[in-house]
Amino acid sequence: MDTVKRTKILQAAIKVFARDGFFNAKVEEIARQAGVATGTTYLYFTNKDDILISIFEEEMVPIIDNMKNNLLRKKTAREKLEAFITGHLTMVREKPDMAQLLELELRQSSKFIHGYNGTKYKEYLNIISEAFIFGQSNGEFKKEIHPTIFKQILFGALDQISMNWTLSKSRKIDLEDSADQIIKVILDGIAA
Amino acid sequence: MDTVKRTKILQAAIKVFARDGFFNAKVEEIARQAGVATGTTYLYFTNKDDILISIFEEEMVPIIDNMKNNLLRKKTAREKLEAFITGHLTMVREKPDMAQLLELELRQSSKFIHGYNGTKYKEYLNIISEAFIFGQSNGEFKKEIHPTIFKQILFGALDQISMNWTLSKSRKIDLEDSADQIIKVILDGIAA
DNA sequence: TTTAGTATTTGAATGTCACTCATAATTTTT
């Protein structure tokens, strides 16, 4: 297994998927950009879906790492959640191509939606629930909220905001502002 | 334009999409189930994506109607939002085939993700922001939260929970319980 | 009721890929 060639193909795929979208991207074009023959792609990946999922799994590693390190530095659970929210949105703003891949293209993969039991996806979500459990144990957060449900609520909210921003051509929405608003709603609620 | 035939094709498509998924569904099979020739499908819809989007646009009409009526009966904004949350999750539980179509299959359509400026999707989200604005104007909710962001936060949270439930084979998660939790978090926040 | 015109329907044919596999090139082992 030539990992150099494998990486070349993945890098080419990131470019082509970001430019053409997952569906319109041709495997032949990915291979061409990677400087290999079409068939070679299938020696390193079982199919087109597998290329996309591999990109996800590998790109998530530094993102998860970075996020975990950031939260480690925060003392309170509230600060940890705030850091997660701003960190996620900063990533979306600073790496729009990758964000588009992870938020939009990935979900067009049938294999990802169904069947896929992504460890990296779960790991990312679990950063939220761990911070939340910490907050419950030290008395910062309500005990009656289930961490597994909470992580979905927060991730769902973040994801929706991110996707909207990524899709909007103008991108006039201020993500910093959105982060503040999410923090307010989720942490303190909307009741006056 | 024969609306009877159009409806027959749409009904057949709902069945086939729900059974096989959007991707694996064959236009030929939809046509067969509708009792028409393959080509006829293309007299009523421009392509396979258009069939799916048409299902969405048309199935959303009674859902939106029903939701609006339910909220109309509620007096406070808090009650309206609670009704939206439970209503959405009830729909997911009671019409799982339709939920799967709207939550999962629809997002595999490239044309839907990009390009699509769904009026019905916007209309559904706007039910949330209208209730929220009402709550702000009568002093129930904080003034500093932007309704447009709030609707995305709530819908994103709901959608994530719904998708998870739809995807989980066991479906052991109690959606009633999830509704309560979402209400608690979004309405009152998580701070102890 | 024919007939000519118009609208609708048909399904075989076309084009576009994802994916395969017999062959070739390269590397490793002897």
Next chain:
DNA sequence: AAAAATTATGAGTGACATTCAAATACTAAA
């Protein structure tokens, strides 16, 4: 340096989505 093993190639295959020339079903004027 020859044989064996590994890796790479790209023309070929099959599976659809979509098209379109021909057939069929209407409509209405004579």
